[in-house]
Amino acid sequence: MNVLFLCTGNSCRSQMAEGWAKQLGGKWIEAQSAGIEAHGKNPRAIEVMREAGVDISRQESTQLTDEMLTSADYVVTVCGQADENCPVLPAGTPKEHWPLADPAQATGSEDEIMTVFRASRDDIRRRVADLIKRLQRERGTENNKRGRRY
Numbered sequence: 001m002n003v004l005f006l007c008t009g010n011s012c013r014s015q016m017a018e019g020w021a022k023q024l025g026g027k028w029i030e031a032q033s034a035g036i037e038a039h040g041k042n043p044r045a046i047e048v049m050r051e052a053g054v055d056i057s058r059q060e061s062t063q064l065t066d067e068m069l070t071s072a073d074y075v076v077t078v079c080g081q082a083d084e085n086c087p088v089l090p091a092g093t094p095k096e097h098w099p100l101a102d103p104a105q106a107t108g109s110e111d112e113i114m115t116v117f118r119a120s121r122d123d124i125r126r127r128v129a130d131l132i133k134r135l136q137r138e139r140g141t142e143n144n145k146r147g148r149r150y
Contacts, residue, residue: 001025001028001029001030001073001074001135001139002029002030002031002032002071002072002073002074003021003025003029003030003031003032003072003073003074003075003076003131003135004031004032004033004034004068004069004072004074004075004076005017005018005021005031005032005033005034005076005078006033006034006035006036006064006075006076006077006078007033007034007035007036007077007078007079008035008036008037008039008079008081008102009035009036009037009038009039009040009061010033010034010035010037010038010039010061010062010063011035011039011040011041011042011045011061011104012042012044012045012102012103012104012120013045013078013079013100013102013103013120013124014033014034014035014078015033015041015042015045015046015049015056015059015061016045016048016049016056016120016121016124017031017033017076017078017124017127017128018031018032018033018056018059019049019054019055019056019059020054020124020125020128020129021128021131021132022054023053023054024125024128024129024132025128025132028132028136029132029135032062032068032072033059033062034062034063034064034065034068035061035062035063035064036063036064036081037063038061038062038063039061040061041056041057041059041060041061042104044103044104044113044114044117045103045104045117045121047114047117048114048117048118048120048121049121051118052121052125064087069087069089069090069093070090072089072093073093074093074094074095074096074135075089075093075094075095075096076095076096076097076098076131077095077096077097077098078098078100078124079099079100079102080099096131098124098127100120100123100124101120103116103117103119103120
């Protein structure tokens, strides 16, 4: 199952979602992330994910390509701009939208900003875990109808 997380700049929210999907989905899921543009990686996102035991430092900030879209089995947009500007998907490719606030827009002290990043990380983890469960359940149902089992 190839899941594509799409965001504005592929620097924070989509990066965290990709990291969680790889961590929680194991070999069952192939996760990638991209942005309408590539803005580079956010060091605070890398730090809060490291705190949770997930290393996203080797992931790349990439711009969406046609190949990414055609290879995706499922697309998740994680911000309004990506949802509004998402290119037309191949027929039959399901998409869902997560209206996540951008933690990179947080203001205040460093502690206050990091609190926002941690809350975003934890929300994304819950959403990714739920997505994986739903997709596994749907895939299991589809395969059981065909006489196959995972």
